[in-house]
Amino acid sequence: MQAQRRTQEERRDATRRALITAARRLFAELGYGATNTPAIAAEAGVTRGALYHHFADKQALFEAVVEEEHALLALAINTAAEAEDEPGPVRALIEGGDAYLAAMQDPGRRRILLIDAPAVMERRKLDEINARFGLKTLIEGVSAAIAADAIRDLPVVPLAQLLDALFDRAAQAPAEELADYRKSIKALIRGLKT
């Protein structure tokens, strides 16, 4: 079969995409440690040479996966948020959290973002990604709520981090207990009302 002529950028993007997709699949299913580069390359239909041409090492590939997964997650949440009509700032926080929990129902996504990423990536790098995506929305939400005098005046970033921690933990709860977690989270957030 004759290889069709492609521009370098097309070639590059295609194999990068194949690699990231394959890696995401395997990282999600097996975890970072149990996933090896031969398997990733095979799943992507390329050789390890291609992998190490596009990514410095296995960790760099993982970081690319994490970045994309965060972007997809943010997309899912924002999509859900735009469907809602403007509620109060406290309700917005709770509903945003619900959207987050819904988007986190994929076990692979949990494995990558909540379990492996903190262990594999440098703290700084993960924080930076977080700041650009999920946490950013939360900080804005908390800020708005405080500005509207809807919740107590507390340090914004720490409070946002804590709410983030609540949702992260709830996301890892067994599905049948999710409702109880949501109930408690609602109570915790509502307790912040002025």
Add this chain to the structure above:
Amino acid sequence: MQAQRRTQEERRDATRRALITAARRLFAELGYGATNTPAIAAEAGVTRGALYHHFADKQALFEAVVEEEHALLALAINTAAEAEDEPGPVRALIEGGDAYLAAMQDPGRRRILLIDAPAVMERRKLDEINARFGLKTLIEGVSAAIAADAIRDLPVVPLAQLLDALFDRAAQAPAEELADYRKSIKALIRGLKT
């Protein structure tokens, strides 16, 4: 030098201790992934043969380290708790949290318990250890607070998990922001009051 005669149990305990201590040092400093068994054995002053005689694999050694670290953590917290005189159940939760945060100021401990353990160990095993130590205390505290009608009636275990998540996140905050985190946590818990 003549090897003094030791009982098997003494030999066994001594090398197990040396291995766990050495492993704890290296896991704390380098993380699980970057720590290799030759380094652990060298640091412990034994060979890898001894390591694999006492532990099934690297992961089993790590789990032993986690178990001990959790025990030490619980010990530190309980010691601090007994120094306090009996406060109200809500104050008890907050002060218990402060003791936890104080005991978590060791970066190696954070690395092992909060970063690596969730990624390395099976969920079930880690949950089981948690249930025996830190979380157990929290569940009791939450239970007592609800029984005393000091906080709202919410599902105990989920709420305890969520509070645990709060403290875990706060423990990972930069030292200079710890005060802000504690302030927000206090507000969140106090907001649960009936």
Add this chain to the structure above:
DNA sequence: TTTAGAAACATACTGGTTGTACGTAACAAT
């Protein structure tokens, strides 16, 4: 107190994995 057996190690080896060096093919520019 010798001796058989078991437990506690040490040594040697194997398979697998990561990262690199180097070679080749595809595209780009002149």
Add this chain to the structure above:
DNA sequence: ATTGTTACGTACAACCAGTATGTTTCTAAA
């Protein structure tokens, strides 16, 4: 066409986890 550059493929070296096997130390019974 050719020359350089980017995208890959192949071969290799280092390392590491785990195992198999040998050796030493302790235990206990004869």
